[in-house]
Amino acid sequence: MSRIGKKPIEIPQGVEVKIDGHNVIVKGPHGTETVHVRPEIEVKIEDNHIVLSKVGDSRETDALYGLSRTLVANAVHGVKEQFEKKLEIQGVGYRANMEGKNLNLSLGYSHPVIVEPPEGITISVEANTKISVKGSNKQTVGDVAAFIRSKRPPEVYKGKGVRYEGEHIRRKAGKAGKK
DSSP, rough: OOHHHHHHHHHOOOOOEEEEEEEEEEETTEEEEEEEEOEEEEEEEEEEEEEESSSOHHHHHHHHHHHEEEEHHHHHHHHSSEEEEEEEEETOOOEEEEEEEEEEEOOSSSSOEOOOOOOEEEEEEEEETEEEEEOOOOHHHHHHHHHHHTOOOOOOTTTOOOEETTTTOOOOOOOOOOO
């Protein structure tokens, strides 16, 4: 039985939760998130808490129980206080700046790389080598950050490229050199 699924989710002040069939709609100061919950999981609101319970008793239902609870909890957290991923750029001449809502990256290519954020995601640049991706949907924030990182992933010899903040890159020695 899932220990995570049993935990009730507290509804914070300023967040409104509505259950519409198998959809949980969460509204807050940072937007609206909708989570589709499978029919094997039942969702109820009891005295300012969201409580999930299993309908069946199969192995698949056990797996979905904790997953569903986590997805609903992430939606509640995301609309209350957004999720954020930070990236840093390392390399001579590598930099980022904003052009309106779009992110303009200079990553050593013959052309600038322009990233257009999807709806609900805000990208900001601090000190032209630090990028911040914010949004209410945890998966979309991670996907956008991974997309930006994929434009020039860090290489193993000099460590140049786009990396997550605090990410450690294992470096290779390179050639031995002349004797």
